[in-house]
Amino acid sequence: MTWIASTAHPAAQRCWGQECIVYDIDSGNTHLVTPLAAEVLRELQNRPCNLETLVEVVLQHSVNDAEPPALSEMQTALSTILDDLARIDLIRWSAP
């Protein structure tokens, strides 16, 4: 399953520490999201991705000298994030 950003214009975002604000230009809605969700959205605004690709991208950005998230943990978290972002219409499934 491949996901893409569903907004006509890229949603604007700004992060402060562990809080990120996403402004959906198309709908006018504003969302408070986690940094990981913001990263996922940025990636999907650049290109369509499936879950496996997103896991790879995010794990590449894991801190080397700290405890990285487990693969299963990241897959579960990203699945939830994809559901959440789809629920607020920022992303959607892409036709194969």
Next chain:
Amino acid sequence: MADEKNQEVIPTVDGSRRRFTSAGVAATGVVMSLAARPVLGCTSSEAALSPSGWSSINASRCVGPASTVSLGKSPGFWKHEGREWPTSVPKTTLYRSVFPVCTPPFNNSQAAYTLLDALQPQVVNNEFGRLIATAYLNAVSRKTAPYLRPEQVVQMATGSFLPSTGGKVWDTTTIIAYLKITFD
């Protein structure tokens, strides 16, 4: 003018890519949403009344009588209605013939009653079934056509309704809360 507006909200990304540790992997992605509000007062819109729009609305949003979109009719209206009752769904239509799969709190014995029976608490005392029957009649008669279609009501009744692609199936509590704002 529109271009100038877009200039102000060009996506802004922090200079360095974020890094994630296990502590940064939260259990949720979206903490809260603030829906854009109409400039003038508390008016609903078709987008806000659609299931996906409604699920994004934050608690502080004013959901009141809509002035810009038509709402459906209440269970009490349909209970007594003769002329506007949709001809494609006779009053003798069995609940189970429209909604073949019953999900709690509506049960199979209650589904053996008609749609008209389901509207009457003295006959079938079940709020979920009453709201589903009401929403279905409103959708079939196109009173809620812009934002709620008959097939969506069927999905709600049979426990398979997804407000948006990739979302989560709505539970009974969510469906009841949503359907209550779709009629006068």
